[in-house]
Amino acid sequence: MFQLDVRSRKPIYEQLVDKIKELIISGILTPDEQLPSVRVLSGQLTVNPNTIQRAYRELEAQGYLYSIKGKGNFVSAIEHMPSNDKLQELKKEIQTLIAEAIYLGLTKEDLHLLFERANQKTKGEH
Amino acid sequence: MFQLDVRSRKPIYEQLVDKIKELIISGILTPDEQLPSVRVLSGQLTVNPNTIQRAYRELEAQGYLYSIKGKGNFVSAIEHMPSNDKLQELKKEIQTLIAEAIYLGLTKEDLHLLFERANQKTKGEH
Amino acid sequence: MFQLDVRSRKPIYEQLVDKIKELIISGILTPDEQLPSVRVLSGQLTVNPNTIQRAYRELEAQGYLYSIKGKGNFVSAIEHMPSNDKLQELKKEIQTLIAEAIYLGLTKEDLHLLFERANQKTKGEH
Amino acid sequence: MFQLDVRSRKPIYEQLVDKIKELIISGILTPDEQLPSVRVLSGQLTVNPNTIQRAYRELEAQGYLYSIKGKGNFVSAIEHMPSNDKLQELKKEIQTLIAEAIYLGLTKEDLHLLFERANQKTKGEH
DNA sequence: GTGGTCTAGACCACT
């Protein structure tokens, strides 16, 4: 499914969260699609089940997943996402990072390229 | 000087690092300008001196500050920064965040606005 | 594991950094090998855990180690090191020291011997 | 006479020590030659006289200078230098640094070049 | 169990 970097300073559960988010955002995982069970994914990635659980819980809290007891974890429909607050946060964060990158020498061309690539990474238009 | 959220998940020293970085990037703190001493800032923010120093040390490691033992901490000139590897990382991170934001409903207009504001946030002499 | 001189002018954490570096360079500690935990080493050396951690953090910043939160500290693979800037600094430093040593009577034969011994001290696969 | 880098993490008095050593080693300052007085040098470098004093004291302790009360500071003759202990220390230090440099990718050619340059930097043959 | 953060307070080195 994907790779984890045990060396990274970023906790494994957080890496998992990010990767799954990417799959959802890119449209590879579609709304109401079922995710692999904690046990299966735990086996595939040779990661402690608790860690997988933790990641799923986090994604649920952020609105990307919903879980049904006894059945599994599923991708949320876009309508069910918290979006607004989160979006504000994201915008602020992006702004800060861009400012830092420009300070370190990022050119306008680089920035344009960045925007285009980010655009391609998303499934659709809103 | 600025506010800290002691209850945040983000460590205090990291909040400090981010705030000071912003001040440098925005040009409010200029190269070779002296920062408040560890003890003074510690008093103003009611934070342990060690925590302040931890932040200053981190900023030094990242190239934003330099410190002179009996004299104080000072803002680095842009020329003295490492930049390149860091810039690559930043670009990747920005890309991911923008993709997520678009998924959550960010429009192209929003994006343009974001770009402009980020630009204003930097002193921007290159 | 090794000895520290608490009376030395050189900070304990720096002595630790140097010792561990040597172990890595000489190949006694191999990539991905786990280092003694902060608390264990702290106990063995009768040094405060914070001081050990300071050393580990420094080694991480220099690229010699990576740390995983609930697991431990591990030796980095050579590929993951920054090297270039650092190497330039090192060369300059070595040059100065050799010049001083020659002034104090170091012969060309001594120098050759030095070179060979240094070579033996490295694992030396490039 | 020479330049100091206030930004450096190395204390100013230590930079002074190194610079003066270099001048002696390279033969620019010759045995029994008088050094500028503390006051004069302090004025030229816009550095606190105490700092200059500290550097001279250090150089005296290391055997590079001798001072005569009321007259000034003078370069020691080579014969009067402690050499042996110091040389052993230096050798060990050089060895360690070379080992590290090789670990980081220094080639044998680089090393040879280094040796030659260091050789040129010294005044004479012993 | 592991590393990471923070505080309180002491002492040293540099200018």
Added chain:
DNA sequence: GTGGTCTAGACCACC
């Protein structure tokens, strides 16, 4: 007075 180091001891996050 400045930064730098170290200790003692507490609490949190991750696995």
